[in-house]
Amino acid sequence: MFGLIGHLTNLEHAQGKAHELGYTEYGNQGLDFWCSAPPQIIDHVKITSLTGQVIEGKYIESCFLPEMLAQRRIKSAIRKVLNAMATAQKEGLNITALGGFSSVIFENFNLSQNKQVRNVELDFTRFTTGNTHTAYIICRQLEICGPELGIDLAQATVAVCGATGDIGSAVCRWLDRHTNVQDLLLIARNRDRLNELQSELGRGKIMDLEEALPLADIVVWVASMPRGVDISGIPLKKPCLLIDGGYPKNLDRMVAQEGVHFLKGGLVEHEIEMDFRFMSWADMSVAGQPLFACFAEAMLLEFEQWHTNFSWGRNHITLEKMEQIGAASLKHGFRPLLLH
Amino acid sequence: MQELAVRPELDFTSEAYKNAYSRINAIVIEGEEEAYNNYLAMGEMLPDYKEELIKLAKMENRHMKGFQSCGRNLDVTPDMEFAREYFAQLHGNFKTAYEQGNIVTCFLIQSLIIEAFAIAAYNIYIPVADPFARKITEGVVKDEYKHLNFGEVWLNAHFEEAKAELEVANKANLPIVWKMLNQVEKDAAVLGMEKEALVEDFMISYGEALANIGFTTRDIMKMSAYGLTAA
Numbered sequence: 061m062f063g064l065i066g067h068l069t070n071l072e073h074a075q076g077k078a079h080e081l082g083y084t085e086y087g088n089q090g091l092d093f094w095c096s097a098p099p100q101i102i103d104h105v106k107i108t109s110l111t112g113q114v115i116e117g118k119y120i121e122s123c124f125l126p127e128m129l130a131q132r133r134i135k136s137a138i139r140k141v142l143n144a145m146a147t148a149q150k151e152g153l154n155i156t157a158l159g160g161f162s163s164v165i166f167e168n169f170n171l172s173q174n175k176q177v178r179n180v181e182l183d184f185t186r187f188t189t190g191n192t193h194t195a196y197i198i199c200r201q202l203e204i205c206g207p208e209l210g211i212d213l214a215q216a217t218v219a220v221c222g223a224t225g226d227i228g229s230a231v232c233r234w235l236d237r238h239t240n241v242q243d244l245l246l247i248a249r250n251r252d253r254l255n256e257l258q259s260e261l262g263r264g265k266i267m268d269l270e271e272a273l274p275l276a277d278i279v280v281w282v283a284s285m286p287r288g289v290d291i292s293g294i295p296l297k298k299p300c301l302l303i304d305g306g307y308p309k310n311l312d313r314m315v316a317q318e319g320v321h322f323l324k325g326g327l328v329e330h331e332i333e334m335d336f337r338f339m340s341w342a343d344m345s346v347a348g349q350p351l352f353a354c355f356a357e358a359m360l361l362e363f364e365q366w367h368t369n370f371s372w373g374r375n376h377i378t379l380e381k382m383e384q385i386g387a388a389s390l391k392h393g394f395r396p397l398l399l400h
Numbered sequence: 401m402q403e404l405a406v407r408p409e410l411d412f413t414s415e416a417y418k419n420a421y422s423r424i425n426a427i428v429i430e431g432e433e434e435a436y437n438n439y440l441a442m443g444e445m446l447p448d449y450k451e452e453l454i455k456l457a458k459m460e461n462r463h464m465k466g467f468q469s470c471g472r473n474l475d476v477t478p479d480m481e482f483a484r485e486y487f488a489q490l491h492g493n494f495k496t497a498y499e500q501g502n503i504v505t506c507f508l509i510q511s512l513i514i515e516a517f518a519i520a521a522y523n524i525y526i527p528v529a530d531p532f533a534r535k536i537t538e539g540v541v542k543d544e545y546k547h548l549n550f551g552e553v554w555l556n557a558h559f560e561e562a563k564a565e566l567e568v569a570n571k572a573n574l575p576i577v578w579k580m581l582n583q584v585e586k587d588a589a590v591l592g593m594e595k596e597a598l599v600e601d602f603m604i605s606y607g608e609a610l611a612n613i614g615f616t617t618r619d620i621m622k623m624s625a626y627g628l629t630a631a
Contacts, residue, residue, distance in 0.1 A: 082618075083618075083621055083622070085621065085622055085625040085626070085628075086621065086625065088629070089629060092596070093625075093628065093629065095596050095600075096596050096597075096599035096600045096603070096628075097600065097603065097625075098600055098603040098607055098624070100607075100617055100621060101617060102617065135594070135597070136596060139597060139600060143600070143604060150608075178519075178523050178601070178604075179541070179542075179545055
């Protein structure tokens, strides 16, 4: 049995969802209530792979909301993630993906030091950030969609925003070794980490956002910020492929310009049978609805019985692991979301 | 997002701390005493389980003594009058249920509400407790998880006939818990315990117990949040 730890996009979304499903007790509440709300096992799903293999999983709503980070309610955010993880472990789930901001919170606030949650000692080998699969899918999206737009990768400049993060650094490694992209522009806040990445790759130009974006044929956005960054004033090349693999995915509203092609990054399409039994809290039961690649990673690990924290920590994603999860992804019926 | 959620430094010897502690410590002592008496009363109602319930009662009595020593260790006199008043409503509801032979309501008040309330308070207290009290409280928490199980097992075995009464008793008693939490919010904060975390931990323990008894996620979400915002 696999698990998915998810959360809703914002307070308004959460209230709407709660009302829609008949939880008026939750639907009428403000942020204070969600800060006190416990995690809930919301869904039980049965999934059939292309190979015919069937697995089951549970969806855990952590009750985290991005407003908690924006309003500096850090302790609440931390409790949401740890409590959801304890719930997953108590439920006996073999491998659980930390979706959305969950893995960001775990990493940024160093939660590996908080092993004891009430009467549960967390076993981190039961969890995955899903970042390896996400990075793999973003790279495949870039490799397929760039040329579709007439962007020749051999002559292309690719800007990676959030380059030193777990996903960003994996994407840089893949682009360096698996593609012939001409230039890599590395954008991130931490200069030391940027220098480290640059020397690891032996290439790449360290740049500011404002300086890099106008030069890029392809932008890979993998920064996760509760409030997002406004890039609407920065001129972009035409054509330009903008892959939004960050969280929340809100770049499309900022760069609605002709010639700028927007793609939601790190999402997979599938023809896999997903039978959500109880309700559609996570909006994943809708046929043809793309799925977060990090969630799909937990499913893949369960299909393959790789019950281990396949993606964990920062900067441990190797090309071999990306290839390994990529092969499993194809085998079981996931494919990168493409431009339509 | 590099900042860490640091805990405040607490001065266990300050007057402000000891003042707040005199009420919180009293509540805990009174809570354990209530539990002791409640389990003895339930033993009268369920002769088949009398011995087991007496054992639980004795355990609660040991906890009470442990917490009395925590107060003495900090040189604090617990305000027992405040604590008895604090528990008066729940105490009264239990007494009424006992007199009317409503064992299911007795279970809900003692084995679910009071126990989940205690566990939440202890879980949140442990990381901010003085070293002496931390040790005592850690031992108590281990025992408390056993109590929850006894009530859950009994209610689970009688779920069908108990369900309706549990829902009624939940509506009658859960709002009292929220009121009790509000009443000690300031004192708890002085001890480094946040109300938000207490409420969350209570809902987790209470919700887990309801799940083990047989309620669905939908029931649990409705029942465990009942009356929270009105409080």
